[in-house]
Amino acid sequence: MMFGKFLLVLACIVSPWVYAATVRVVETTTLGQDPQTVNRLNGESFQQDALATFNGYQYAAFYVVDASNASVRHPSLARRPLKGPKTTWESFSFTDYNQTDDDGHDIISLGISHGDGTVHIGFDQHDNNLNYRVSRAGVATNPKESEWSSALFSPVLDYLPGLASLDRSVYFINITYPRFLAIPAAARSEAAGADLLLELRVGRSGLGDDWLYRYTPNKGWSQIGKYLEGVNNNAYINGIDFDLRGNLHVTWTYRDYVNDTGQDVAVEAGPNGPENNHDMDFAYSKDVGATWLNNWNQTIADMSSQEPIVPASAGITIFSIPKYGGILNQEAQTVDSEGRVHVLNRENTTGTERWYHYWRSTIGHWTRTPLPLAPALASENNVTGTPTVIGKRGKLVAPPDSPHHSLLAILPSNAPNSSALSILRSTAAGHFRDWEAVWEVPSGCGWEPLFDRYRLDTNTGGDGILSLFLVNGTAIQVVDLDVTGV
Numbered sequence: 001m002m003f004g005k006f007l008l009v010l011a012c013i014v015s016p017w018v019y020a021a022t023v024r025v026v027e028t029t030t031l032g033q034d035p036q037t038v039n040r041l042n043g044e045s046f047q048q049d050a051l052a053t054f055n056g057y058q059y060a061a062f063y064v065v066d067a068s069n070a071s072v073r074h075p076s077l078a079r080r081p082l083k084g085p086k087t088t089w090e091s092f093s094f095t096d097y098n099q100t101d102d103d104g105h106d107i108i109s110l111g112i113s114h115g116d117g118t119v120h121i122g123f124d125q126h127d128n129n130l131n132y133r134v135s136r137a138g139v140a141t142n143p144k145e146s147e148w149s150s151a152l153f154s155p156v157l158d159y160l161p162g163l164a165s166l167d168r169s170v171y172f173i174n175i176t177y178p179r180f181l182a183i184p185a186a187a188r189s190e191a192a193g194a195d196l197l198l199e200l201r202v203g204r205s206g207l208g209d210d211w212l213y214r215y216t217p218n219k220g221w222s223q224i225g226k227y228l229e230g231v232n233n234n235a236y237i238n239g240i241d242f243d244l245r246g247n248l249h250v251t252w253t254y255r256d257y258v259n260d261t262g263q264d265v266a267v268e269a270g271p272n273g274p275e276n277n278h279d280m281d282f283a284y285s286k287d288v289g290a291t292w293l294n295n296w297n298q299t300i301a302d303m304s305s306q307e308p309i310v311p312a313s314a315g316i317t318i319f320s321i322p323k324y325g326g327i328l329n330q331e332a333q334t335v336d337s338e339g340r341v342h343v344l345n346r347e348n349t350t351g352t353e354r355w356y357h358y359w360r361s362t363i364g365h366w367t368r369t370p371l372p373l374a375p376a377l378a379s380e381n382n383v384t385g386t387p388t389v390i391g392k393r394g395k396l397v398a399p400p401d402s403p404h405h406s407l408l409a410i411l412p413s414n415a416p417n418s419s420a421l422s423i424l425r426s427t428a429a430g431h432f433r434d435w436e437a438v439w440e441v442p443s444g445c446g447w448e449p450l451f452d453r454y455r456l457d458t459n460t461g462g463d464g465i466l467s468l469f470l471v472n473g474t475a476i477q478v479v480d481l482d483v484t485g486v
């Protein structure tokens with residue numbers, strides 16, 4: 001043992017290439033066949049989450065086509081144990097619910113209460129009444145005792161249990177983009193014991209507000225409040241993430257409203273498109289969304305007095321990016337283990353659409369850098385040369401155990417008809433400018449790549465594997481990557 005350790009140390013000193021970044025495919029599994037709709041129902045960047053790990057099991061949410069009618073899709077859930085002899089997926093579909101709109105907003109988001117083992121989904125939402133289902137308690141805490149089937153779940157509810165008395169015509173209508181997020185142990189006392197957040201938009205593109213709810217195990221949901229209010233616009237969040245101390249971080253871009261009354265607006269287009277997006281904004285909360293601070297720690301919103309963040313709130317605009325500046329909505333953000341906030345988005349403020357990395361240092365200083373192009377970046381896929389205004393969106397991942405405090409950018413090629421995928425890495429020591437490709441495939445990522453944030457995190461019960469959720473041709477797949485080498 002001693003000898004082995006000695007050799008390893010020696011190898012490290014004399015040949016740093018021993019630790020050259022490597023990513024290895026551990027396993028690829030298939031969840032089902034992707035409904036080949038024009039607008040994609042599986043794998044949209046705002047799906048938080050399609051994959052989630054808890055208590056040794058991984059869960060997945062996706063749509064499959066009805067066996068007898070190709071115009072009908074059913075929400076489906078799968079699970080698998082991550083250890084042991086049997087690691088195949090078991091899955092079922094909610095055949096009592098028909099999804100029929102070919103509309104890429106209508107994805108399924110999945111969340112789990114670690115406290116009582118309930119599994120929650122929000123699905124088929126585009127400016128319509130809440131579609132929510134929740135499992136019985138204990139399903140995720142005692143997975144072996146529950147036969148995996150739709151019988152474990154409630155019928156479709158148009159309200160959140162615990163809030164049945166809230167006026168549904170005000171709070172639970174015109175819903176889009178439900179997102180769940182586990183509340184970490186560090187924030188539970190601020191959250192009065194709640195362990196799951198739900199974030200959603202009420203309104204429509206260009207005219208909407210973002211609300212937060214929290215779930216208390218064995219009790220139900222309560223309302224935190226409307227924390228982001230649109231004023232002739234709406235905020236499109238890049239994501240919502242806790243840091244290790246329990247601070248909740250959100251970044252967003254605004255989309256201004258264009259009055260389209262009387263116009264025939266297509267499902268995913270129209271005058272309220274991404275050309276009206278502007279700015280890169282930031283706020284954070286030390287108390288799980290009850291009050292919000294700007295970058296300089298000034299309080300700008302307080303849910304107890306119904307004061308949300310509004311576009312005119314002081315100090316929220318970190319980078320001013322004009323309309324027609326090429327910034328996209330809902331690309332990606334993450335928070336690394338040091339508490340740095342990282343955002344992936346794109347701009348065409350120089351005449352070329354480029355991916356940009358924006359990051360906030362531990363002392364609140366922000367940096368904006370475009371991802372390097374060839375030849376500075378050697379990429380078989382020339383991936384950073386491909387971004388388009390509405391091309392497939394990527395993800396950022398900061399593996400919590402990375403010895404280099406690496407940041408990974410998971411980038412789907414935006415080149416015409418390409419399904420190429422690249423993973424780039426940069427490091428804290430390189431000030432996140434030292435991007436290099438660490439894994440690339442020429443095909444296999446037909447729509448936007450997603451990942452399992454919980455499996456990656458060994459501090460909260462994950463095993464450190466980076467599971468990607470990909471639509472690969474007609475298959476919905478989970479690709480497990482060993483990223484200990486990065």
Ligand SMILES: *[C@@H]1O[C@H](CO)[C@@H](O)[C@H](O)[C@H]1NC(C)=O
Binds near residue numbers: 066069096097
């Ligand atoms: C769902 O679609 C299937 C297949 O077309 C059909 O048999 C069933 O009646 C539909 N169910 C509902 C609730 O509309």
Ligand SMILES: *[C@@H]1O[C@H](CO)[C@@H](O)[C@H](O)[C@H]1NC(C)=O
Binds near residue numbers: 070072100
């Ligand atoms: C298939 O489902 C679509 C959408 O619900 C419906 O309009 C159509 O009638 C169904 N076709 C058959 C053969 O049931």
Ligand SMILES: *[C@@H]1O[C@H](CO)[C@@H](O)[C@H](O)[C@H]1NC(C)=O
Binds near residue numbers: 169170171174202203
């Ligand atoms: C919901 O949408 C309808 C139609 O656009 C609108 O009249 C109504 O004010 C909206 N309600 C809320 C609470 O957003």
Ligand SMILES: *[C@@H]1O[C@H](CO)[C@@H](O)[C@H](O)[C@H]1NC(C)=O
Binds near residue numbers: 259260261
């Ligand atoms: C859009 O314009 C129509 C007609 O000009 C008007 O009735 C409506 O109130 C406007 N909508 C908004 C949200 O300003």
Ligand SMILES: *[C@@H]1O[C@H](CO)[C@@H](O)[C@H](O)[C@H]1NC(C)=O
Binds near residue numbers: 296363
């Ligand atoms: C904000 O407050 C935190 C402590 O809560 C501190 O570490 C940080 O330096 C403050 N930031 C600024 C810009 O004052």
Ligand SMILES: *[C@@H]1O[C@H](CO)[C@@H](O)[C@H](O)[C@H]1NC(C)=O
Binds near residue numbers: 351353
């Ligand atoms: C970026 O902006 C330039 C100049 O406005 C324009 O010619 C180009 O088409 C834009 N690129 C994309 C991908 O839209």
Ligand SMILES: *[C@@H]1O[C@H](CO)[C@@H](O)[C@H](O)[C@H]1NC(C)=O
Binds near residue numbers: 382384385
């Ligand atoms: C990469 O893409 C850019 C933008 O499309 C293009 O200008 C450049 O020639 C490409 N480079 C290579 C090496 O293919």
Ligand SMILES: *[C@@H]1O[C@H](CO)[C@@H](O)[C@H](O)[C@H]1NC(C)=O
Binds near residue numbers: 416417
């Ligand atoms: C992309 O695919 C479409 C449909 O198959 C085809 O018409 C088009 O020529 C392709 N474009 C490129 C650049 O290969």
Ligand SMILES: *[C@@H]1O[C@H](CO)[C@@H](O)[C@H](O)[C@H]1NC(C)=O
Binds near residue numbers: 444445470
């Ligand atoms: C896509 O599926 C094909 C066929 O199963 C497989 O060979 C390939 O490795 C997959 N691509 C990715 C990125 O997993």
